[in-house]
Amino acid sequence: MGVNLGDITIAHQVQIQDLSGKKIAIDAFNTLYQFITIIRQPDGTPLKDSKGRITSHLSGLFYRTSRLLEAGVKPCFVFDGEPPELKKATIRERAEKRRHARELYEKAIASGNDEEARKYGQISASLNSDIIEESKRLLSFMGVPCVQAPGEGEAQASHMATSGLVWAAASQDYDSLLFGTPILLRNVTVAGRKKLPRKEQYVDVVPETISLSESLEKAGINRKQLVILGLLVGTDFNNGVKGIGPKKALDLVKKYGDDALKHVEWDDPDISVLMDIFEKHPVEDVKSLEWGSFNHDALIRLMCEEHDFSEERINSAIEKVEKSGRGKQKSLGSFFGK
Helix, strand or coil, X not given: CCCCCHHHCCEEECCHHHHCCCEEEEEHHHHHHHHHHHCECCCCCECECCCCCECHHHHHHHHHHHHHHHCCCEEEEEECCCCCHHHHHHHHHHHHHHHHHHHHHHHHHHHCCHHHHXXXXXXXXXXXXXXXXXXXXXXXXXXXXXXXXXXXXXHHHHHHHHCCCCCEEECCCCHHHHCCCCEEEECCCCCXXXXXXXXXXXXXXXXXXXXXXXXXXXXXXXXXXXXXXXXXXCECCECCCCCCCHHHHHHHHHHHHHHHHHHCCCCCCCHHHHHHHHHCCCCCCCCCCCCCCCCHHHHHHHHHHXXXXXXXXXXXXXXXXXXXXXXXXXXXXXXXXX
16 A cells, blocks of 8 residues: 655664654554454454454554553554545555455365465455444543544644654555655554565564655655655555656656656646645644543453453553553653643
8 A cells, every 4th residue: 555665765773662752643544454454363364252343453452552652652543534536446446456355265264275365364354434433442541642634644644743743653654755744653563573475484573764854865856756756656546657666756756856747658637636635635733632541441341341352461461551650640741741
C-alpha cells in the first residue's frame, strides 16, 4: 500500500527506548492491518476467542501499545475518515484481491497446505467496523488518545506533526512524507523478529526515522516535487506511469522540476486534483492531546472476560507499565504533561 519511496529517502535506525518522552501520531488503520495480517496461527487462521471472534487486533494493540508506554513513548492513534473519491477505485481493487485470496485460503485449508493457507490468509485480511470500534474502546481503557480524521489518517497525523502537536507521524507507508510530516517513524508497532515468506529465515525489524528535510536535501528536490515524484510512481489515488519507479521518477523531477508530469504520457486523473489531495487535504486542527491512566477493571473485562485472553498475561503487562510510572494517575503530571 502507498507509494514506495524507500530508494530515495534516508532512514536512521532507532530503539524504542530512544523515543522515550516523544509524542507520536500513529496511523491506526495501517497499524491494525499489520496486526490482523501478521498475528495468525501457522495455518493462517487469525487469533479468535471461544465465540469465533477475531482478536488479532486486540492482541497486537494491547501488547505493542503497552510496550511503547512502558518505554515512555506517548502514542496517540489517528483513525481514517471518508476516503477521497479517487481512492475508492483502489479500495474496490483491494477488496476484490482479498475476496480472491479468501477463496485460495479456503482451498489451501481444505488441502492441508499450511504454507499456502498462511500466505493467502494474510492477503485476505480486512478491517470492519467491529474491529475499529473495539480498538478505540481498548485504547480508551489504556488511557491512550484517539483522533478521528475527516479524511486520510496519514494526512491528519502529518498535520499534527507539522503543527508541533506530536514529534512524528508513524506508519509503514511513505505517504506521510507526501502529506508533509517532518519525521516519519516506521516499524514502531511491528518491531521484532520477522519470518521471511517461504523461508526458514528471520530478520530483525527495527524502528527507523526518516526526516523529510534530510531526504529532500539528499534528493535535491522540494516537497512539491516529491509529491510529483510520488504521482509518477503511483499512489493510493493514481496508478502512476508504467515503467517509472522511484529512481527514474527522481531523474525526471530533477531534470524538469515542477513540469515533470508534462514530459510523460499521463493517463491518470486531473493533476491539480491529485496535488490537492496531498497539499490541501481536509484535517482537524487538534489543539491538545491527553493521556490517562489504565482502567484495570475495564481492561480485564474486555480482554479476559469477553475475549478469553490470559488474565495472568494481561495483568503482567499492566503491572510492567504501571511499575514504569506510565500507567498510574499520580504520574500524569510529571510524565504525560503536554
